[in-house]
Amino acid sequence: MMQIGPTWAAFVVALAAVGAGGIGATAQDFAGYTEDQARAGQLVYESVCASCHMSNLQGDFDAPELAGPNFLNTWGGREVNELFDYMQATMPLAGSKPSDESFTNIIAYILERNGQEAGSARLVATATTMVPTRDVV
DSSP, rough: OOOOOOHHHHHHHHHHHHHSTTTTTTTTOOOOOOOOHHHHHHHIIIIHHHHEEEEEOBBBBBOOSSSHHHHHHHHTTTTTHHHHHHHHHHSSSSOOOOOOOHHHHHHHHHHHHHEEEEEEEEOOOOOBBOOTTTOOO
């Protein structure tokens, strides 16, 4: 049987930790939001985003899904502020842009639809907390 040295063992442990959501990632490292934010986000989403991303957040043609494995593969483990900045810079393709608060609420709604439970702490768009990974939701 082949034995591995301590360097390789440490590498394997670190790699497993990264695959599980990041080294030292815990539930509190993931973004939280309130139920009120998700409800407000749902209203804005339906009026601004659903025409391209669909009411069920599954996307259509060039608009990617915002709920499900493809979204979590792309955004899971990345910081909320990165998602906020991306949305603010690129969405919507036409029409007036929602306010910063509305974008934050849309993110809360997206987190909810991806299985993240609401809490008592409000989501902050500049937060460096992470979008949950598939392994957490």
